[in-house]
Amino acid sequence: ANTLRVMTEDAAQTYTFKNAVLATGSTPIEIPGFKYSKRVINSTGALSLPEIPKKLVVIGGGYIGMELGTAYANFGTEVTVVEAGDEILAGFEKAMSSVVKRALQKKGNVNIHTKAMAKGVEETETGVKVSFEVKGEIQTVEADYVLVTVGRRPNTQEIGLEQVGVKMTDRGIIEIDEQCRTNVPNIYAIGDIVPGPPLAHKASYEGKVAVEAISGHASAIDYIGIPAVCFTDPELASVGYTKKQAEEA
Template sequence: MVVGDFAIELDTVVIGAGPGGYVAAIRAAQLGQKVAIIERQYIGGVCLNVGCIPSKALISAGHAYHNAHHSEIFGVTAKDVAIDFTKTQEWKDNSVVAKLTGGVEMLLKKNKVEIIRGDAFFQDEHHLRVMHEEGAQSYSYNNAIIATGSRPIEIPGFKFAGRVIDSTGALNLKEIPGKLVVIGGGVIGSELGMAYANMGTEVTILEGSPQILPTFEKDLVRVVEKEMKNRNMTIHTNAMAKEAVDNGDSVTVKYEIDGKAEEINADYVLISVGRRPNTDEMGLEIAGIKMTDRGLIEVDKQGRTNKPNIYAIGDIVAGAALAHKASYEGKVAAAAIAGHKDEVDYVAMPSVAFTDPEVAAAGYTEKAAKEAGLDVKASKFPFGGNGRALSLNQTEGFLRLVTTKEDNIIVGAQIVGPNASEVLTELLLAIESGMNAEDLALTIHGHPSLGEVTMDTAELALGMPIHV
């Protein structure tokens, strides 16, 4: 290899070290490829640094604070409860984020993945250039996996600056806001809104569609809305955000509902209306890679673009912007480069909102299954009938199974309730493996456990319920 005007030769290069990129790089190395990964900012990507992981840390801190104030039902009364938000942020950054990202970098090195720092720019389908602080270096490569992720969308009238913040800004506030306006009641907005509400913030959510968490079914969302109201959160749906006026020590948010002008003052306004794929300023058009009008890269079921040696995964391809989706697609792309016949199959792709309570779903809803031509039924069991949920004083919510009428094959599941993200895991395996309700009903579940709600719902689907 010669550094300078000549291109350094690479076998497989991965662009982006987020949950899609670093997983793809490690899997490609495990499959015998010589791998380099290019990252301009964060090892671990948005998810580990300023997304999934730090948000869950703040959510956990919010739960601890909220529970300290609201445990009277257990006979527990706490006095002089306070939160030192500086310590909370230090714990999040040093004990959670730094530990995970450092671990990812160690795993890359352990698997002999070369880490290249800088911005990648395609020169053609076999050459790229990496710009960094010291200059630039050209590389040639045999195969490439693009995993550059996405960034928050900025909307007119709400330029990110000062008291108008994106999710990264919300995760790194120096103090707990007295009042927070959240524009966009999707997963990110609802999660962060509830996290701060649990810490005592007065939160208002402005959502443009008819309901918050619009990707989930309404009866699931109603349970979350009830808990939001219990935390003094205000929800306005069908609300159109118009403008934010930064007053220096506060911000005024102007919006409309049914054509009527409204405004609200807050300490900060969080914009969480979606994310934009990071596919610009990379030279993709120079490499001849086909994209959609939305800036997404077109790929086949192995993640292959129209250039057979270039793959794309994660937020920059069609589908939900989920870290676990990116990781899954990264493994498929790495295997495809190694000559395997793996293809993506999203039938059991989990969707989770870490709200209070959590919401989790996978597979078909009853409506979607019927639209797909399946003859199905839905069976719903309440957490109120679960002993462990009662002992936790978390009885709101339910688990619903969608099964075929003829042979009780499990094709979908939706949950709202305590630890829904964990309860869903068993059902993901069931959907992925084509199990039927009897397989779940005959599986002995530990007692008392939240997982028993799965067994009880399966028995309900079979027409032989015990606990309802």
């Protein structure tokens, strides 16, 4: 593969290349029963609301949901978090995530529901009614907006990867080696479209490794050395092995 065709509103342009780096990013996942609208928003919408909501429901207790939920809680919004897993911030050790959970609960305007399954949303003239299930019981909470942060989908569809034979998982994640090279030797991939958390600094590091590999250097990815940061209140940061990973290594 050495040709790229780019379609614009006006025309199509064709580029030839010796090597290519794919970095098409990702898109917020839309879940059943929560179609995006004026009141049902994703992380992008949460950054451009016309006003500070009085009440906000956050579906998903991962780092995106907790960062945005924390920010709005600090603005004075009453925040309700609905997380399907056992704990919020599952990517961090429980000893760390529990500190954030306690701090948020002390604020007095944050309610966190774990082992809770979001069921649906009903939009009203002034807001939303969100239903979720906890221990077999359906609960309902009213809010101005509901923020859905249950993950992101890689932007790997309909860009011609199948035609050139680039291997992907069922979820559209591109398989790469330690130099970010795909199974097609001159095509590399980085960022949200490859395995690992969708973090900007991870993508930057992968881009550096890919370019160095293309330039002939013996660079390779070492994910253990990439820090993970969550801008909650308090903030969390970690690097290296967790205790469990170290014991299993």
